[in-house]
Amino acid sequence: MASTKNRRSFLQKSAAASAVATIPYFVTSQTALAKPIAKNDRLNIGVIGAGGMANGNMNAAKDWVDIVAIADADAGRGEAMNKNRSGGKAIVYADYRKVLERDDIDVIHVATPDHWHTKPVVEAILAGKDIYCEKPLTLTIDEGKLIRKVQKETGRIVQVGTQQRSTFNLFTKAMALVNEGRLGRIKKVSAAIGGAPTSPEIPVAEVPTGLDWDRWLGPAPSCDYRHLPPAKGKRGRGNTNCHYEFRWWYEYSGGKLTDWGAHHVDICTWALALNSQSAGPVSIGGSADHPVDFKDGVAQQRDRYNTATRFFFSAQFPGGTEMIIRNDTDNGCMIEGDKGRIFVNRGKLVGAPVEALKDDPLPEDAIQKVYKGLPLEHNERKAHWANFFHCVKTREEPISDVHSHMKMLNTCHLAGIAARLGRPLKWDDQKEQIIGDDQANAMLTRPYRDGYEIEGV
Numbered sequence: 001m002a003s004t005k006n007r008r009s010f011l012q013k014s015a016a017a018s019a020v021a022t023i024p025y026f027v028t029s030q031t032a033l034a035k036p037i038a039k040n041d042r043l044n045i046g047v048i049g050a051g052g053m054a055n056g057n058m059n060a061a062k063d064w065v066d067i068v069a070i071a072d073a074d075a076g077r078g079e080a081m082n083k084n085r086s087g088g089k090a091i092v093y094a095d096y097r098k099v100l101e102r103d104d105i106d107v108i109h110v111a112t113p114d115h116w117h118t119k120p121v122v123e124a125i126l127a128g129k130d131i132y133c134e135k136p137l138t139l140t141i142d143e144g145k146l147i148r149k150v151q152k153e154t155g156r157i158v159q160v161g162t163q164q165r166s167t168f169n170l171f172t173k174a175m176a177l178v179n180e181g182r183l184g185r186i187k188k189v190s191a192a193i194g195g196a197p198t199s200p201e202i203p204v205a206e207v208p209t210g211l212d213w214d215r216w217l218g219p220a221p222s223c224d225y226r227h228l229p230p231a232k233g234k235r236g237r238g239n240t241n242c243h244y245e246f247r248w249w250y251e252y253s254g255g256k257l258t259d260w261g262a263h264h265v266d267i268c269t270w271a272l273a274l275n276s277q278s279a280g281p282v283s284i285g286g287s288a289d290h291p292v293d294f295k296d297g298v299a300q301q302r303d304r305y306n307t308a309t310r311f312f313f314s315a316q317f318p319g320g321t322e323m324i325i326r327n328d329t330d331n332g333c334m335i336e337g338d339k340g341r342i343f344v345n346r347g348k349l350v351g352a353p354v355e356a357l358k359d360d361p362l363p364e365d366a367i368q369k370v371y372k373g374l375p376l377e378h379n380e381r382k383a384h385w386a387n388f389f390h391c392v393k394t395r396e397e398p399i400s401d402v403h404s405h406m407k408m409l410n411t412c413h414l415a416g417i418a419a420r421l422g423r424p425l426k427w428d429d430q431k432e433q434i435i436g437d438d439q440a441n442a443m444l445t446r447p448y449r450d451g452y453e454i455e456g457v
């Protein structure tokens with residue numbers, strides 16, 4: 001566990017550091033990695049939601065934090081993280097609000113399912129904490145408006161877990177190409193993000209020991225726990241409306257449109273912003289296939305996965321720029337300008353402007369210009385956490401700040417509303433309202449179940 005002295009010294013240095021200019025951390029070689037904060041500047045972290053992603057994240061962040069508190073609606077998961085990631089030194093809670101009450105906790109990691117992001121994030125901000133929250137930040141557009149408001153009013157640091165923004169090469173290099181004008185004016189961007197799986201009928205099942213199902217549902221509508229174990233001889237978790245598989249239910253997620261949209265639509269939107277096209281869409285339309293029927297935007301069967309399995313959306317942006325969101329081609333982002341086009345995903349960056357770098361390399365500081373001069377490491381998850389800790393210290397805006405995140409997540413959420421209603425939408429980006437469609441506008445928000453309202457707003 002970090003000593004109080006070390007934490008205090010970190011926080012004192014934070015105040016001092018905010019007064020000086022950022023050190024230029026340009027990384028030129030595999031060996032020249034900049035460490036944003038010293039290892040003895042350790043912070044106490046409280047983890048809310050101790051599932052798959054939180055475990056990966058705590059491994060990535062281990063050089064900088066001591067886990068002192070863990071909250072999970074499933075007691076076994078909280079205990080497992082305590083044993084595996086903090087040597088049994090943390091206190092495990094069922095109710096995350098106990099974590100927020102502790103004065104000895106500097107930063108919070110929120111890695112609950114998507115329907116459980118906004119409430120703890122807003123309450124953590126109001127409790128004076130800095131937060132690293134997993135993507136997608138919200139389940140609705142109106143939740144984003146609230147988080148942006150409280151973040152702006154309080155100045156807390158909020159990093160969203162879209163770690164593609166912190167890749168040393170690939171995505172940041174693609175953004176540098178855009179920023180240096182190597183593609184010219186961007187006319188079209190495409191995010192290929194795959195479709196959601198289907199499931200057979202998933203029967204109502206006994207809630208497993210240790211899982212508080214009501215707490216897991218939280219603000220979402222009350223319903224039965226469902227589980228279909230894997231077929232005999234097959235491994236895996238089977239089908240459920242709970243751990244990990246929540247992604248395939250609109251009640252808890254946006255399906256692939258936000259699960260992977262939060263990654264690739266983000267990169268496409270970042271490219272547009274770097275190309276001086278920072279406004280949101282004016283309209284979105286297309287088609288989507290779902291495994292169940294929908295009426296008035298609501299799934300008519302509650303016993304199987306319901307998010308879109310196949311889709312093709314086209315969003316129009318000011319100036320005639322188009323964004324495509326699709327499931328059916330090679331996972332990644334195509335960015336097309338009037339001087340050339342590139343394709344980038346987690347494994348490759350290709351296209352004529354990339355080949356042209358042999359004769360005309362990017363300026364030395366090109367990647368750092370898009371990465372705002374912040375430290376950048378090679379492992380993208382570690383780099384994203386390093387970026388967060390650096391910003392906690394300096395109070396700079398992190399690379400995945402809530403404002404740019406919600407800009408792009410609005411497009412993903414609009415695609416989800418158009419998918420469920422089966423019709424195109426017009427969007428007023430200034431007012432953040434759908435134009436002339438009351439039913440669609442009602443889907444910018446969602447009712448919170450009694451007892452699970454956001455506290456303090």
Ligand SMILES: NC(=O)c1ccc[n+]([C@@H]2O[C@H](COP(=O)([O-])OP(=O)(O)OC[C@H]3O[C@@H](n4cnc5c(N)ncnc54)[C@H](O)[C@@H]3O)[C@@H](O)[C@H]2O)c1
Nearest residue numbers: 049050051052053071072073074111112134135216243244
């Ligand atoms: N950045 C990435 O590349 C990436 C990758 C995977 C997942 N994620 C995101 O991470 C989040 C979690 O995904 P996961 O795959 O780890 O899911 P998961 O189901 O494995 O973990 C979620 C955990 O949250 C717990 N939880 C639910 N309600 C809670 C509450 N009220 N208080 C405390 N804990 C609660 C669950 O019991 C579970 O242990 C999602 O938002 C997902 O989109 C991001």
